[in-house]
Amino acid sequence: MVAGSTGLMIAALVFGLGFCNAIVSVAAQTMLQEHTNNAERGRVFGALGLFMNLAATVPVFVVGVLADLTAPAVVIAGTGALLLGFGLAQLVYLWRQKLIAS
Numbered sequence: 001m002v003a004g005s006t007g008l009m010i011a012a013l014v015f016g017l018g019f020c021n022a023i024v025s026v027a028a029q030t031m032l033q034e035h036t037n038n039a040e041r042g043r044v045f046g047a048l049g050l051f052m053n054l055a056a057t058v059p060v061f062v063v064g065v066l067a068d069l070t071a072p073a074v075v076i077a078g079t080g081a082l083l084l085g086f087g088l089a090q091l092v093y094l095w096r097q098k099l100i101a102s
Helices: 002-034 041-069 072-096
Strands: none
Touching: 002 041, 041 072
């Protein structure tokens, strides 16, 4: 039963991350479309696609090696800790820049 609940937890986590990714991607692409002129839009989105694919490929190999050297649970926990740290650092940055209310 533990293995099944762990798989369900991972599936829920992946679903949640995918949902958040969709929200961020739609907002980012909308901003790019609004702030790019028609003559350069193809080049901008071509470069965006290139860098997004490059940025998505490298971590796959790194995480695969780390999961082989340690355990998948350790890699997932480490990734979660990094994301949490990054989110907290962003909150502190925004708070210091007075972009969010204290």
